[in-house]
Amino acid sequence: MYGLELVAASRGRLKRGTVYVTLGRMEDKGYITSRTEPAPADEGGLPRRLYEPTALGRRMEAAWAAAAAHLAPGFAR
Amino acid sequence: MTRPGLRLRAFAARFCSARTMDRLIDPLIADLQAEYAEMRRRRAPWTARGVRLVSLLAFIKVVALAGVVDAWQSLDATRARAALRTATVFAVATIVPTIYFVYVQQSATNFVNPNASRTLLAIYLIPSVLPLAVAIGLTFAIVCGRRTARLADMLTAVALSGAAVSSILMLAVTTWIVPDSNQAYRELVHGGPVPRGGYELHYGELQHRIELRRLELRPDEARRLEFAYYQRGAIAAAPVMLGMSALAAVRRWRRTRGLRRVLTATGMCLAYYLLLIAAEETSIWTMWPVALIVWSPNIACALMAGALATQRRLSVTGSG
Numbered sequence A: 001m002y003g004l005e006l007v008a009a010s011r012g013r014l015k016r017g018t019v020y021v022t023l024g025r026m027e028d029k030g031y032i033t034s035r036t037e038p039a040p041a042d043e044g045g046l047p048r049r050l051y052e053p054t055a056l057g058r059r060m061e062a063a064w065a066a067a068a069a070h071l072a073p074g075f076a077r
Numbered sequence B: 001m002t003r004p005g006l007r008l009r010a011f012a013a014r015f016c017s018a019r020t021m022d023r024l025i026d027p028l029i030a031d032l033q034a035e036y037a038e039m040r041r042r043r044a045p046w047t048a049r050g051v052r053l054v055s056l057l058a059f060i061k062v063v064a065l066a067g068v069v070d071a072w073q074s075l076d077a078t079r080a081r082a083a084l085r086t087a088t089v090f091a092v093a094t095i096v097p098t099i100y101f102v103y104v105q106q107s108a109t110n111f112v113n114p115n116a117s118r119t120l121l122a123i124y125l126i127p128s129v130l131p132l133a134v135a136i137g138l139t140f141a142i143v144c145g146r147r148t149a150r151l152a153d154m155l156t157a158v159a160l161s162g163a164a165v166s167s168i169l170m171l172a173v174t175t176w177i178v179p180d181s182n183q184a185y186r187e188l189v190h191g192g193p194v195p196r197g198g199y200e201l202h203y204g205e206l207q208h209r210i211e212l213r214r215l216e217l218r219p220d221e222a223r224r225l226e227f228a229y230y231q232r233g234a235i236a237a238a239p240v241m242l243g244m245s246a247l248a249a250v251r252r253w254r255r256t257r258g259l260r261r262v263l264t265a266t267g268m269c270l271a272y273y274l275l276l277i278a279a280e281e282t283s284i285w286t287m288w289p290v291a292l293i294v295w296s297p298n299i300a301c302a303l304m305a306g307a308l309a310t311q312r313r314l315s316v317t318g319s320g
Helices: A003-009 A016-029 A055-076 B006-015 B018-041 B045-074 B077-107 B118-144 B153-190 B203-215 B219-236 B238-252 B258-285 B290-319
Strands: A032-037 A048-053
Touching: A003 A016, A003 A048, A003 B018, A016 A032, A016 B018, A016 B045, A048 A055, A048 B018, B006 B018, B006 B045, B018 B045, B077 B118, B118 B153, B118 B219, B118 B238, B118 B258, B153 B219, B153 B238, B203 B219, B219 B238, B219 B258, B219 B290, B238 B258, B238 B290, B258 B290
Parallel strands: none
Antiparallel strands: A032 A048
């Protein structure tokens, strides 16, 4: 997904100004990879950067989701 | 049609590392261009403009965040030590005159109230001595703060900007803080309320009093009040004026080392201080325009800076 697509999909939880910094840090930690995609020939412009999770990133996401599900009832009390 | 974001990209390229450009700036600009093109295709020009504005705000955030990270990562030990040395020289050269001026002022005060807290008195005096102390600190930091006397254009710009910002801050201090701190000092010394004098009135009140004294045909008192009026702006300009002279001196006398640099800075500050005292005496004993007299130390600094800069330019073109 592109950075802006992530912002739109997060419904406001991600901000335009910080999403690229966050994605850069996640890439440094190996949770995601990115590659540039040339802009369409008729449009031109800078190549856009596509982000996708790595296997490590998917495992981290699953671990966080499991921890959140386990702890959530405790926070609700 | 120029694609949006290209000027922003060119601006960021001046400061950001290649990695920051590749990972942060280019993706942001690319997304902005794609979104803008999409809005134009949908014939929604106002939404397209909104996209540009929102992306500009995002760009500012990204550059601010990335700039801090880049600056921290590029800070090597040598530059860090040089910056620390300059900051230390500035701090010491500001604090020592502050303590000295406060001590001298307190020593010269006739204490009517024996219970006046000396610490509180010192605190009340600090705002009035700060502009000159900061100017002295800046002069020493510029002349003595670096091991080598070579001053690249970028550092010169940074030093001048710092001096200008200091002067603006000192103008705020002399305008809004000094009158009230001076008055608090006097009331503590006397142990009760006292009428405000020229150095304790705010600008508007001072102007009014000057006009009143002129109408009452008391020109000597009017001149004394005028001196207090103009001195606030002149003393606030001391950091930038002395800073300019210091920069010109460093660029002209590149081969000056060690103790000679300390003596140069000391000489410049001492000359400025003596000119300040001379200005006050001149305003009492002559009828020359008060504004000109008060600003004469700053004018002398500007002339010195100009003369040194001209001398350097002539020596460079002569040898080239």
